[in-house]
Amino acid sequence: MKGLDYRWLEALDAVIAHGGFDKGAEALFITQSAVSQRIKQLEKWLAQPALVRESPPQPTAIGKKLLGLHRRVQLLEKELLPELATEGLSHAVPVSIATNADSLATWLLPALTPLMKAQALEISLLVDDESRSLNRLRSGEAVVAISAEPTPLHGCSAQFLGAMDYLCVCTPEFKARYFPEGLNADTVSRAPAVVFDRFDDMHTQFVYERFRLPAAGWRSHMVRSSEAFVKMAKLGVAYCLIPRLMIEDELQSGALIDLCPGDGITRHLYWHHFTTESGILAEMTQACLNHARQVLRSNTD
Incomplete structure (x- = not known):
């Protein structure tokens, strides 16, 4: 044949x-x-x-x-x-990268910048939730994926990037309006939150684990932008889970406050790539691993 x-x-x-x-x-x-x-x-x-x-x-x-x-x-x-x-x-070598929105909004572009400035890479970014980004690698749409899944596909490797910590935040005014007595099943069911899309289960997990509220038991806006999460929280129209990396200045100034100190959500991220990569692809992998490990929390606890 x-x-x-x-x-x-x-x-x-x-x-x-x-x-x-x-x-x-x-x-x-x-x-x-x-x-x-x-x-x-x-x-x-x-x-x-x-x-x-x-x-x-x-x-x-x-x-x-x-x-x-x-x-x-x-x-x-x-x-x-x-x-x-x-x-x-x-x-330049064209590279399709499947990434979650929060990595794109924080550490990924700074990690890739030296290679893009050297005109070594021509990137195409496919934005998806970290629970689904590996499907882009599986389907062939991407050659690299940032995923919460630690197990690599056949012929691939998965290397730990770090832990991304999410805090539940809002403005002081929003807290005074919706959570004067703190968070509980009743106040959480009435306060508007923000979710990324209909597949985003982070906030669902957060409210269920703490207040046993079902997925349909609370109000939410749907916004497919990490930066817009921060904007909506700062405007005082919602509370939401945001990576600590994105709001350190707001927390320091008091523009946003942590509603649940010590009780946020953590996502462990992994860099999935083909084991046969070499040259500029291997350089890209090493650059991303090095940078992510500088800014993300390094332990898996």
Whole structure:
């Protein structure tokens, strides 16, 4: 049986990346019929569809895995080619990183800055909750993932980054209005909170463990931005769980107060990457590990 032809994967990637067969063909400088033929050959080889022919086309489950394979091969080529070329190449290596919003808002960009300034990296950030970010690595959308899951995927390594501590905070005025007697099941059920999205279970865990309130037993705003969490808390319209790293100045000035001293939430974060990485990818991993371990709490207690 004929082996996998990477021109088929190139065509699949182009169709998905550019949202259609015509635009995918333009990107590859070939005809639309040639792209269609390559994908048909791929699907014949697979004996199953590689994409769903809708607008725009979407990869099937096996299509996602093949896209991940193709992108990892491209990444390895871009790392290796400067070593093989006589005069070297100056192109940045594109890297897709699946990250939680709070890492992006705190330590991740400072860790990557030296490599981006050196034009060694061209990053694409896929923002997801730390409980789901590993799915981006599993599907092939990302080559690195920051996750709360300590167990690596097959062929990958997971290295401990550090512990991110979350405090339950609000303004003094908000506390006086909603929590004059402190937090209890009744006051928590009436005070507006902030959650990241419908999958965010951090606040749900917080109120259930302390007050046995169900997920539908309290009010909440839904805001997909770590920075907006801080803004809403400072505006006095909600209370919320925010990484200590983001609000140290506000805590020091008294603009925000810790509602539950010594009783916050902790998330342990891990850097998931392929064990075969080398060159600039290995440099990126080391830079991120070094920086995260400087700013995050280092123990796993």
